[in-house]
Structures are given as C-alpha cells and as structure tokens.
Amino acid sequence: MKKEIMMMASLALGAGFIAQAQNNGQFNFGDWSKNSFTLFNAERDGAQNPYIQELSLKFRGQFQGGYVDPAGGIDRVMGGADGHGKRDNNEWRRFRIGAQAKVFEHFTLKGVWNIGGLDSRYKYKNGQWHRSSTSSSVDELYIAGKFDPVVVNLGKHKPAYMGEYRTSGAKLITLERSAIVNQLKAEKLYGLSIAGADKKATLQWNVGIWTNGRRDANTWLEPSFNSDDGYLLGASLGYATGDNSRLYIDYMHSTRNQGAQHPGTEYAGAGAQDVLALTWETEKNNLSFMAEAIAGFNVYEADSGGENVYGLVLMPSYRITPNWEAVARYQLSAGSNAVVADSRYYTTNGAFSGVCDLQHGLYFGANYYVSPQNPHALKVMFGAEYINSHGTDADGNKGFTGWQLSTGVRWDF
Numbered sequence: 582m583k584k585e586i587m588m589m590a591s592l593a594l595g596a597g598f599i600a601q602a603q604n605n606g607q608f609n610f611g612d613w614s615k616n617s618f619t620l621f622n623a624e625r626d627g628a629q630n631p632y633i634q635e636l637s638l639k640f641r642g643q644f645q646g647g648y649v650d651p652a653g654g655i656d657r658v659m660g661g662a663d664g665h666g667k668r669d670n671n672e673w674r675r676f677r678i679g680a681q682a683k684v685f686e687h688f689t690l691k692g693v694w695n696i697g698g699l700d701s702r703y704k705y706k707n708g709q710w711h712r713s714s715t716s717s718s719v720d721e722l723y724i725a726g727k728f729d730p731v732v733v734n735l736g737k738h739k740p741a742y743m744g745e746y747r748t749s750g751a752k753l754i755t756l757e758r759s760a761i762v763n764q765l766k767a768e769k770l771y772g773l774s775i776a777g778a779d780k781k782a783t784l785q786w787n788v789g790i791w792t793n794g795r796r797d798a799n800t801w802l803e804p805s806f807n808s809d810d811g812y813l814l815g816a817s818l819g820y821a822t823g824d825n826s827r828l829y830i831d832y833m834h835s836t837r838n839q840g841a842q843h844p845g846t847e848y849a850g851a852g853a854q855d856v857l858a859l860t861w862e863t864e865k866n867n868l869s870f871m872a873e874a875i876a877g878f879n880v881y882e883a884d885s886g887g888e889n890v891y892g893l894v895l896m897p898s899y900r901i902t903p904n905w906e907a908v909a910r911y912q913l914s915a916g917s918n919a920v921v922a923d924s925r926y927y928t929t930n931g932a933f934s935g936v937c938d939l940q941h942g943l944y945f946g947a948n949y950y951v952s953p954q955n956p957h958a959l960k961v962m963f964g965a966e967y968i969n970s971h972g973t974d975a976d977g978n979k980g981f982t983g984w985q986l987s988t989g990v991r992w993d994f
Contacts, residue, residue: 610951614958618994632684638994639679639693641751645962645989646671647926651933652982659705659932667710670926673699674989675750677720687728693721702929718796721769727778734774740767740791740815740851742831744860744873745894751993752957754898755946756964759912760923761892765852765877767813767833770794774815785819785827793837793850809843811836813850826863832856839881852921853877853890867900883919883936890916903953910944910966918975927968927981937980938972959992 616625621636623629648669651657658666679693697717703710723736741747745758746766757763772791777784793810812835819829833856837848855878862871875892883890892915898908914920915938922928922935946964950956964987970980 610955610959612954614952614955614994631686633682634686635681635683637681639677639681639691640994641675641677641693641992643673643675643750643989643991644671645674645756645987645991647756647930647985647987649927649930650984650986651927651931657932657983659930660708660710661932663708665705665708665710667703667705667930670702670930671700672702673715675991676715679721687726689725689727691721691723691725692719694718695720702925704929729778732776732778734776734789735772737769737771738774739769740772740774740789740813740833741787742766742815742817742833742856743858743875744829744862744871745896747829747831749993751991753991754906754908754948755896755910755944756962756987756989757923757925759892759894759910760921760940760942761875761877761890761912761914762894763923764880764890764914764921765833765856765875767791767815767835767851768794768796768849770813770849772813783821785817787815787817789815791815791850793835793848795843795846796849809838810848810850811838822861823863825865826861829858829860829862831858831860835881837881848881852881854879854881869898871896877916877919880916880919880921882921883916888917888919890914890919890921904950906948906950906956908944908946908948910942910946912940912942912944914940917972920970920980922968922970922980926987927983927985931981931983933970933981934974934976934978935980936974937970939970940980941969943967957991957993960990962987962989962991964988 618640619637623634655661655666658668660666676696676699677693678696681691683689695718697715699715701713701715703712719737721737723734723738725732725734743762743766745762770791772789774787774789776787791813793813795810814834817829817831819827821827833851835851835854837850858873858875860873873894877890879888880890893913896910898906900906917938918936920937920940928935944964944966949961951959966985969982973979
C-alpha cells in the first residue's frame, strides 16, 4: 500500500510544482503540452506541403484510487467476514501511447495502444486479494477522411452515443461515468461511421455500423469476432438550442445472439439490444450543465427476469477559479433485476450483488486544472459519492449502499 500512496502523492506533487512554476511565470504548461508532442506542423514550422500537414505523438494516462465505506461496516467489505477485508483499491486506470498524422489535406491516421504490464485493481478470489496486470491492446486504429460536408471514419473507434460516453475519457469531470452509461455503452469497435464535418452546425448528425467484438475476460486483449455477436448500428442527431447549448438524441441497435456461450470472454458491444438517449448540454459563463435520460431495452447480462433499464443523469459544474472546478452529479438507474452496478470500486470491494432493481448515486467532486488554458492536459480529481441500492437479485442478494471516495491524476497530451 505504501507504494501506491507514494505513487499518488508523487503525481499530485508533480502537478502542484508545475502549477506553481506556471503561476510564477517561469513555465507555460499550456503551450508546452500543446506543442511538445507535435513533432511537425506544416503551418507552425513554415514547411507547408501537399503531403503531410501534421505529425504528433499521443500520451494519455490516469492513476487513481478509491475507498469504500458500505452500510454494515467491514462485514460488508469483500473478505471482511474472513478477516481479509480491504476497503481501498488503486490502479493504472489508463495508460496509452500512440501517434496521429494529418496527410494529403483530407486524411487523418491515428493509432493508439493500451500499454500492458501495469498494475490493475485488486480483486478478491479464493480467500485472497490479487492484483492483476493490464495487457497491451489496440485502443484506436483508424483512418478518417474529411470531404465537406462529411467526415468518414474507418477502423477501430468509439461508437460515441450517450452524452457522458460521447465525452472523451480525457475530458471527463468525474472519476467515472455514470453506472447506466457504463452498462449500456459499447467499447471501441471496428466499424465505419459518417458524420457531418461542421461541428458548429445547427444540426449535427452521425451514423455508423460496427462489428461487435469479444475480449478475454481478464485482459484488454484485442477482441475476437464471432458471428453470434452480430453487428451494432448507431445514429445521433444534435440540434443547437442556443449559442452554447445543444439537444441530442442517440440510438443504438445490436444484433447479438445472447444465448450463445463463449466461456472466458466478455462481450464488448452495446449493453442492450436497443439503447435510446436524450441529452441536453448547456454552458453559461462559469456554469455548465448536462441532463440525460437513457433507456436500454432487452438488456444483456441482466439477472434472471431482467429486461429493460431506465436512467437519469443530472450533472452541473461550476468553475470557481481558473484552476478549480466544482462538480456534482445525480444518477438514477431503474429496472427489475436489470440494473448493473459499476465495477469501480464499490462492486470490486463491497460484498454486495452487482445487480439490483433501483440505484441512486449522488456525487460531489472538485477538479484542479494545472493549466487553465488547456485544462484537461493535466488535472487532479477528487470525488465522493453516496450509492443507495434497492431490491435484490435472483438469489436474494442486495446491491451496494454506502460511500465511495476516489481521487486520481489524469493527463492527456
């Protein structure tokens, strides 16, 4: 545990030293983070040509930890009844490197890899806590072509439907996405998508088709494909309701054959046969707000009798100072034997079922941005969430109720 505390402290102190140097005018981290990983930019370097316009490296990382305090105390912590209860957990949540090139005026090539061999979170099995290691895999690998008025994307990329999931992992303002979003989202898959090229247009749109994949249950190995998993269709419409507000409607349909058994693997497509989401996002001065209603029909991996799940997410945030932001989130998931809890950390460390009928979550957090000019390049995040679950799974086990405290350091260059 000492090693993990030292890791978290070192990352936080490093961020603090960078912020102090920037505040003293000795160093501009915002400019550095934007330019240092761009190896070549034709306009910046005065070397414009028709072949290559930009070449840059990509580096994303996140180290985080959590502490759970369930109702019922240590007896409701995994291993607590055996004297091996462990309330805390930590991990390298993300660690990715890659490269991106803009070529021939119209194309972008991007490849990003998850790095293996890093510490993943502890899990309790056979009376002992075991820490696993991450495995290397392709995170993104695609070619995008911009041909006004459309952008065509081919390869492994995100089916970016639902508001919180559409937000890049680097730009999240909570430590984790809402449980219902994590339950229903699809992982990055191989496919073809087409979207409107103008991101500021009054009407935005996106359509795509992906091959549903499957991955080894204990790693992030590159997914294998099976005809039983079928394909995923997705579509999104976004309409500007003001200068800084937009309304989205998203839909996904999966053709997976849920009855097919593939032991030792996990399905990586959407979490339900049909997913529908309505999202409103707005900003005014220092205040931002997102409201999202979500429904998943014919939920996959639900408990016996589970069919549909419904959810609501309300997330306001306020920029207190250029460096500090306060954020709150209320999340609700409901569905008879169909609500699947998030895996970090109250499910990993709590001796509760991961399935229930109704779950509420109230999150309070604060984020420290080292460089206000480029806030998501490097930030330190703090969060406290109260989870309350109702109902039992098919075996009569209750879902988690109690507190979860989390902190992490996240960077993206």
